[in-house]
Amino acid sequence: MTPAGPTTRAAATATTAPATVDAGAARAAETAPAPPAALRDATWDDARAAAHLLGERMRRRLPVAADPVALDAAEGRILAADLRARVDLPGTAVSAMDGWAVGSTGHGPWRVGAPVLAGHAPTGIALGPGEARPIATGAPVPPSTAGVLRSEHGDVTDGVLRVNALAPTGGARAGAEIRPAGEEAGRGDVLLRSGTRLTAVRLGLAAAAGHDLLPVRAPAATDVIHLGDEVVAHGVPAPGRVRDAVGPALPGLLGACGLAVGSSTRVPDDARATRDAIGRATAPLVLTTGGSSRGPADHVRAALDGLGARLLVDAVRMRPGHPVMLAELPDGRAVLCLPGNPLAAVACLLSFAPPLVDGLAGRAVPALAGWTAGADLPGGGSRTRLVACAFDADGRLVPVAAQGPGMLRGLAAA
Template sequence: MIDFDAAVALILSAARPLEVEPVLLESAGERVLAEDLKARGDAPRTAVSAMDGYAVRDADLTTLPARLPVAEVAFAGRADVPVLPPHSCARIFTGAPVPLGADRVIVQEIVGRDGDDALFETAPGEGRHIRAAGSDFGAGEVLLPAGAVLGFRAMVAAAAADVATLSVVRRPRVIILGTGDELAEPGQALETPGSIPESVSFGVAALARQYGAEVIARRRLADTPETLEAAAGQALDDADLVVVTGGASVGEKDFARAMFAPFGLELIFSKVAIKPGKPVWFGRANGKWIIGLPGNPTSAIVTARLFLAPLIAGLAGRDAAALLKWRDMTLTTPLKPCGDRETFERGRLVAGGVAVLNTQDSGSQKALATANVLIRRRPGAPGLSVGKTATVLDF
């Protein structure tokens, strides 16, 4: 059994990006760029209007009021750049190319119309309302660096680069194997005597997707060695990472590690001195990563956040270490002394700091819906009163 920091170090050493693949822009959301994304051209390609209004020369407005004939009309999408004749103006709309010769665009709200003439009675002010060519970015400029996660804001910049495909890190393919004869699919447990709804794999699958994985299967398995070994072999063939829930203790039907033995299981760690989640384990077989999570729901999800999340993030090209950055916050409820194992209490952010949840049972499921931080407690740490500082991690 190893301590938490040692286990994290082993996880981070394994969390290296997978290979690169090209994807269509429309499929690139939440993926990680494998190389710098450079713009194909200037934006805007030519000077364009920032407002709906009238393009004019300053020299034609030296004396007010002024009347100028509307010689051109420019809409966004116009392919050519019009030329503004002397002593005239152009009706122009947002995004349209500014006519050559124009010095500014005057907003339409302060311009009158009399047939084909525009009437200017008010001084235009300092704003020119023109976006210069290349004022957003220039051709060849890096809009997004390698390693950037293509979230909703970054996708706008990616599309603006005028590229159809992007080079991204391949998402790790994950298979989740839930073990336990007592488990039934949600919706069937009440009709099956002696069973409980299988809940852990749904939370693990959601977590895996959140941190960059492609969950290709979620399977519930009976506790028979033959069934488990067959499922393990199939999962190792299909996935980059196999997550096993349950079967990690020392009971007569705890086969989670044994099911991978025929495939050359190499254990990297077998237990971690933490609470909850002591039975969590990590290994490799047939060149694929395997994480074993405890069967108790809270234990499984806590260890998934601490170990599975950074592993998946790293494989997907994200910053794995960033998911394990703890911060100090003020307690709004007291903390009891810690026992002999490093402990991760579940808490919730509240006004003024963080509150410890009343329920800390490893089998609790309702409390998971309200917890959003883990509070780290060192072995033997004394109790802490309200107003003291605790170390927390987003959960």
């Protein structure tokens, strides 16, 4: 979804055991950042900043589980500790090109000996002046190698190597085409910091550095509480009822944000039932859908007050999704209260869950990418307007149809 306010920007769109608070976590609270000031009718950017700060506080106050995971299962996970090289990269001086390892610089000639192949341990036999050995890319260079002459820069006749017309002036140069041991990284060097999201290339780096298992953070569990007498979970709804369109989407949406569903509960529009459901939740993040506005059947605000929660964000100047709330429970856990309308709920989840997870991981919120609009986007006035868009044939963003707060058809086409 694209936020369109005074400027148009493109927003990036991305069962575990319950967490418990222990004495160590309580001591860590002393070093946690101060809670953000309560924001009423906050700007979209300020609300995202508050979510990030709450995530940082949670990281310092709540225990974080870490699991060792094999490389082939670690993509997309978050490192729980710094990743250090277990070996020098490369482990020994190697040839950067196919060619000849030569024992002296210049134009030669060099008497050619046995080849040196990648994957074979160095023989320890040194090259003397006037000697050369064919060498493969990545193969360890023999002791006393002056440099490597590229294969296209030399010719061999009757077992004797000479430079040809393609060779650089001066012929074979000292240290040419040799990767020294530790050129990329030395043993013990930090390659990736804790909190880094693991991509395919980063997993390749971990493998090159000698790792088979990586310590990753378990996705933060999220207890989901669905509110509303009118919402049904199965079948065709009767008149006056609506089918739950948010619940089936939440596992995938939460997973894209780096979270996981811990439990899922349905609660009627009742003040005590709402408070009890939030009070029974044990996950680091509690997510409510519906009941966040100020109507006669909306009880989330009173439930949070009854539980002693600190309300950090009370409504955001955004469309859709204005009645979203963010709160901190007395034990340091977070409550994100989404509106009941499907598009508004998704817009709020994708706006505020990612920065909260960034704070949990100890990393900054990444800058939003900018895109070129291929059509006029509806403005939001003083509010940030979130617009579901698709790319046109020229790679520009254009708004899709059916974008009412209770609709998902447009977002499904985005």
